[in-house]
Structures are given as C-alpha cells and as structure tokens.
Amino acid sequence: MPDRTSGPPAEPPLGLQLAAAAREVGRAFDAALGAAGGSLSTWLVLLALTTGRAASQRELAAAVGIQGATLTHHLAGMEEAGLVARRREPTNRRVQLVELTEAGRAAFRRLRDVAVEHDRRLRVGLDPDDEAATRRVLEQLRANVAG
C-alpha cells in the first residue's frame, strides 16, 4: 500500500523547478544583453528611469528590486560609463537624484530591442491560458513566502 497519494512518480519540488527555470531564463537574457553591451542590472535601471518609476536612488533600488548598497555599486559603473548623471536634490541634500544622459537613452533603446526579442522568444509555444495560470501561481508563491 503506497503511503502517499500514490500518484505520479514524485515530480521535482515546485521550488526547484522554479529556481532552475528562472536561472536559465535569466542567464539567457543576460547573455543577450551582454551581446548588446549591457547587463541585466543596467537594463533594469535604465528601464525604471525611462518609465519614470524612480528618481532617487532609494526609489530606484525598490523599483529594481535590489538593496541600496548594491545600487550604489552599479550606479558608480553606469556613471563612469556616462549612462547616468547624479545630483543632489536641492531641497533635501540627503537624496541623490539619478538622470539619464543622452548616451543612457541610446543604451535604453538598444537594450529594449533585445528585451522585446527575448520576451518574444520566451513565449514561443506558450498556451495563453497556461501563461495566465502561471502568473497567478507566481504571485501566489510570492504571497505564500512573504512576511
């Protein structure tokens, strides 16, 4: 007598499958961005700035989903590369405002093409209902581990 539901031969845990898929997809995306002279972190920063989701570093870190210290590191490199400029907010000199330079806007357009192509490639053969179900599940998983 089987001890559990005696269903299929024990599929891999959902968390493992999630981690493996995310790792491979992320790696492929980063490689594609790298071929266009970018990286995942620079893309996310450029995207958040372009869409106006963030002006200060604190907001930017939240939008990108990384810690402030990590963002400081990346911004140093991006500023060095001339993609962004930083200046203090006059009315509150603790805050560092981040702005795109012209080179930053150009880099955004280049990487956006890569991102669109990546997204297209990702969806090949995907059933729309399955995708919707997946989005629901991913949000549920986040909620289940939150707090």
Add this chain to the structure above:
Amino acid sequence: MPDRTSGPPAEPPLGLQLAAAAREVGRAFDAALGAAGGSLSTWLVLLALTTGRAASQRELAAAVGIQGATLTHHLAGMEEAGLVARRREPTNRRVQLVELTEAGRAAFRRLRDVAVEHDRRLRVGLDPDDEAATRRVLEQLRANVAG
C-alpha cells in the same frame, strides 16, 4: 487607435515576474534552511548524494546545477564541517568520489524536514490545475532559451 492588442494595461514581462518570484521564494527557503544550520547549496548536495543521483564531483555538480569550480568550494566547507568525505576512485584517480558521513546523514534528515515544510507552505492556496500549467510553462521556458 491603440497600437497593440489594446488589452490589459501592459502586465510586467513574464521573465521579470519569474525572476522576482524565484528570488523571493529562494530567499525564504535559504532563510529557513539557515535557521536549521544549513544553506541552499548544502541542502542540494546532501539531497543529490542521499538519493544516489551522484557519486563523483562532476555528476554532483550537474545534479545540483552549478559549475565544478563552485562545487569544489562548497565541498571544501562541507568536508571541513564533517558532512562529507572525499576519496579518489581507485580505477580512475582523476575522479573524486563524495560520500556522506553519519553527520551528513543527520544533517540531511534535519534539512529535509525544513524542505518539506517549505514545500507545504509554498502550495497553500494553489489550484492543482494551475500548478500543472505552471510546470508545463516552466519547462517550455527552459526549452525556449536552451541552446
């Protein structure tokens, strides 16, 4: 006249949602394992060894999904901690065989409880059909970026 399908207000790209969910779930799991004196990498190594999916380091790295150099690093720590023992395969002295010690087996049992609980927590409120769809999608995504 809307330029695209003019559907819902542009949901976040699937890749981003996937990465965010995987990061948060993985972080929560690692924290839980940490509270039991382990970590994600040690858990994966112990699991692969216990289930007999790997004996040499090369197989072990493949089973865990990391590079050989990274595994070397972790095994050094685990051997130091007395969880595993390494010895050369006699018939092919290039190969390093990895075996669990008694302490390693005890650690496995401890972390297994954490993993089971994590998996249970993860599935709360999940529709079985949605979960099946998600597994299909995750495999499709891996296939779409492979090669």
Add this chain to the structure above:
DNA sequence: CGGCAAACGTTAGAAGTCTAATCGTTAGAG
C-alpha cells in the same frame, strides 16, 4: 535654539557564483 533620532547614501567585508588557467591522470593515435 540644541541636540537627538531618523533617513539617504556610501564603504567595508562576506558569501556565492562564474570563467580562465593550471595540475595530475588517463586514453588513444601513430
């Protein structure tokens, strides 16, 4: 007003991962 606590950002240091270069061992071509 003066000083203390909070907010924002930076720096320092640790952990995990990767790639490239190297070492020892083995297999195979000539």
Add this chain to the structure above:
DNA sequence: CTCTAACGATTAGACTTCTAACGTTTGCCG
C-alpha cells in the same frame, strides 16, 4: 611504446549580491 589530447578537479580572480557600520543631512521635541 610514447606522446599528445582529453578529462576531472583545483586555484585564481572577477562580478553580483547581501548585511553591518558609518557619514551626512534633516526633522523634530523639549
């Protein structure tokens, strides 16, 4: 047989991320 190429593992160095400690600036309470 020998020697060269391949293989498994390790080492070295880089990158990304984190947390903790710190410096500067601001807000507010007394």
